[in-house]
Amino acid sequence: MKPQLLFIAIFLCTLCNSVSAQVKLEAESAQRSNCTIVTNNKYSGQKAVQMTEDNGRLTFTFNLDERGKYTVFAAGDGIGGAKYVNCSVNGTSCSFQLNNYAEVEVGTFFFQQGSNTIVITPNWTWYNIDYLRLQPYTDTLTFDISESPIDAQATDAARTMYAFLLNNFGKRSISGIMTGDMATANGNVTQHADMKAVYAMSGKYPALVGFDFMNATGKEASNSWNQSYTNSSMQLAKDTYRRGGFPAFTWHWRDPSRGSNEFYTSGTNMKISNALKSDGSWNTSSSLYKNIIKDIDAIADRFLELQRAGMACIFRPLHEASGGWFWWGREGAEPFKKLYRLVYDEMVNVKGVHNVIWVWNAGDNDTDWNPGEEYFDIVSADIYNADFDYSSNYPSFDHLKKLTNGKKIIALSENGPIPDIQACVDEDAVWSWWMPWYQTWNGNFVNKTSKDEWTKCMNDSRVVTLDDLSSGWAAYASISTPAASSATRRIITDLNGRILSEEPQHGFYIINRKKCFRK
DSSP states (O other): OOHHHHHHHHHHHHHHHHHHHSEEEEGGGSEEESOEEEEOGGGTTOEEEEEOSTTOEEEEEEEESSOEEEEEEEEEEETTSOEEEEEEETTEEEEEEEOSSEEEEEEEEEEOSEEEEEEEEESSSOEEEEEEEEEEOOOOOOOOOOSSOSOTTOOHHHHHHHHHHHHHTTTOEEOEEEOOOOSSOTTOGGGSHHHHHHHHHHSSOBSEEEEEOTTTSSTTTTSHHHHHHHHHHHHHHHHHHHTTOEEEEEOOOOOTTSSOSOOBGGGOOOOGGGGBOTTSSBOTTSHHHHHHHHHHHHHHHHHHHHHHTTOOEEEEOSTTGGGSOBGGGTTOHHHHHHHHHHHHHIIIIISOOOSEEEEEEOOTTOGGGOOOGGGOSEEEEEEOOOTTOOOOOHHHHHHHHHHTTTOSEEEEEEESSOOOHHHHHHTTOOOSBEEEOOSTTTTOOGGGSOHHHHHHHHTSTTEEBGGGGTTOGGGOOOOOOOBOSSSBEEEEEOTTOOEEEEEEOOOOOOOOOOOOOOO
16 A cells, blocks of 8 residues: 555544544433423524423433543533533533533543433523533543652651552552540540441451541530540550551641630631731731630640650541631631641641641632642542442542642542442542541441442452551551653552552542531
């Protein structure tokens, strides 16, 4: 064949493949319920489907030749202005906005080979859908994660913990559980009721144990019950670390103005701006600023207690800020970022806390809330699926990867049902860890995952349990992750330093729900 003809043949073949790889789904061909077909000049005389009823429903059922991730686009317009549209892709929910006629990106989703379903329903009514288009997704963003924690003075224990998280990220998830009631544990974390609930379901204990500093500060912090609660949490955190596990702290920060003992926005008038000057700097002479520092120092002292014992831990301060239901998020991103940085600077640079792995808990579309990559090691999401929904939640995983430009480890810091490990592997969303909320205090979150699913996942080699870490932290040697020429190499190890695998690495929902707190 002549070179010119060969070139043309290759070009036409490439063109055919690219066209056939995309799928266009016309709305008028979909199954319709309480919506109507219209013809509009905006669609060049073509047909569209108009949604005017609250119970309207448009169902696209179609087959794909190959499984994998596809980016979904929708074409249409809002009637009378911008309209939000609800969408369910094989059971994964999202929403998008239609305004003037245009094609908009809905999101990237995982599709199966064979039959798939996309359902369109109103968020707002009165909009037109012309078509949906699916385009194969190619992830060009590779992870480029630092081999060291953000704190340049991090202790050996913190560096070892960070190395474990980094070396296992993408291949294995660390199992976790949040703790609530502290009445029954007596310093033995395996005897805590929330740990025992997981063990009863799976025959294994989770490796990451969540604790809360919610009673360590606030107007009632000096009460004997509050002090006992915090002291019990600290003893269990130490026992968790001694057993080779991961103590992970959350801080439901009670009103530092002392005007209430609440942390929910609805229960306090606390505003960060009340501790700021007109130029946005901290008013260091104000009583509120002094109380804020007093509270931060109280938490720092608890971490220093662990640091003196040679222990490290995970800390997720000011969580779920963008949701607005906590006072630290009520005024928007800028005050939140200022407070987050104050917490970090006071703890690390003033108090000398260097045994902490820092977590920024991000929400959906939280670009403006990023406190700065120099202030956190890990980015996380809190996701509460419906009971017995074991989805990998890959849209949130992908979102956090893009949000941090692939530079951070990604964790699922709160959840209801646990994500199925095989789904996580298949859909490239292996979270560093996951942590269901507590079973005690009538939380019952362990019961939102079936016994069969608990048993399957906790006995999978790709899920790290406390039983896997029985040799303790002293047995774990930090192993560096040297860079390869085209991709970051990741070394997966156990606590004894044995290499399990070594290979190149290729290429938020925050859903409000009622938590059960004892006050």
